[in-house]
Amino acid sequence: MTRSAPAWVVLAHLLRPQGRKGEVLAELSTDFPERFEDQRRVFLAAPGFEGEEAEARSAEVVAFWLPVGKNEGRVVLQFAGIDTISDAESIAGQDVLVPREERLRLDDDSVYVSEMIGCTVYDGTLPVGVVEEVQFAMTADGGRRLVDAAPLLVVRSPEGDEILIPFAKAFLVAVDTGAKRIEMTLPEGLIEVNRPTGGSGANGEDQKR
Numbered sequence: 001m002t003r004s005a006p007a008w009v010v011l012a013h014l015l016r017p018q019g020r021k022g023e024v025l026a027e028l029s030t031d032f033p034e035r036f037e038d039q040r041r042v043f044l045a046a047p048g049f050e051g052e053e054a055e056a057r058s059a060e061v062v063a064f065w066l067p068v069g070k071n072e073g074r075v076v077l078q079f080a081g082i083d084t085i086s087d088a089e090s091i092a093g094q095d096v097l098v099p100r101e102e103r104l105r106l107d108d109d110s111v112y113v114s115e116m117i118g119c120t121v122y123d124g125t126l127p128v129g130v131v132e133e134v135q136f137a138m139t140a141d142g143g144r145r146l147v148d149a150a151p152l153l154v155v156r157s158p159e160g161d162e163i164l165i166p167f168a169k170a171f172l173v174a175v176d177t178g179a180k181r182i183e184m185t186l187p188e189g190l191i192e193v194n195r196p197t198g199g200s201g202a203n204g205e206d207q208k209r
Contacts, residue, residue, distance in 0.1 A: 007100040008049065009114055011035070011042065012075060014096065017088035018067075023078045024088045025071060026096065029113065032104055033075050036064040043097045056097065113151070115177040121155050121165060123186045128165070129157035131182070135164075153182075157195075164194040 010029045018025035043056040060080040067076055077096070082088055103112065113134045121128040137149035150168040157163055165171075165186065173183040 008043075008045075008097045009100050009103045009112065010047075010095045010097055012077065012096040013047070014044070014077070014092050014094050015074075016092050017085045018071075018076050019088075020085060021078070022082035022084055022087045023063075023076050024082070024091065025067070026075050026077050028073065028075050029095075033064065033066060035104055036061045036075075036077070039098065039102065041098075043099075044091055044094045045097055046093075047095050049095065049097065053099070057091075057094075059096075111175050111177060116153065116167075116175075116182065119175075119177065119180045119182045121153060121182045121184060123184055123191065127158070128186075128191060129155040129161075129163060132156050132162075134167070161195050163191055165190070 012026035012028050012030070015025045015027060017023065040061045042059050042061060043053065044059050045051070045056040049056060059082075061077055062080050063078040065076050066072075067074060079091075082091065116131050116134060119131050121131060131153050133154035135152040135154060137152070150166040153165045153167050155163045155165055165184070171184045171186055173185055175182050
């Protein structure tokens, strides 16, 4: 008998200790850091985790805050039982997860990043390719995410090329994650320019835009 593993939503990725009492600096994967105020129970697991709840580490968020300066756009998390720098180091590199059914409900103009993975992008009626990854623009030193910049969809074309497409509202027509379909109207020449052989590419990083 096979088990049905829960689907997970990634809220943050733990980077490194940030303080002397077990605080951890994390890269946000959600535009709703305030959710940590009301939803304290989360899970910790390695990136790409797809297992059962019992196979992940249950954790409780006891405090969080949004730093300023070079770490603006990130979050500092403090977990119950993580009280020292060594404790914080032991969980660095893990993702902060919640089961998909516990994610926040989004408004009609928003979509979770994780739901775009595997969607086919269409330019009008032309299928461009399948979304493999979503990247976020970073500061020049790579220190923090630029919250006002459009994410980049990393799309694999039927020919095997990787194409970077800005997920900008100006280009977007409709998103149907149930049908795994993203409809866009792209500027002429954008696809060819953003192929590796057609021009300069760009590099950038559960949960929405």
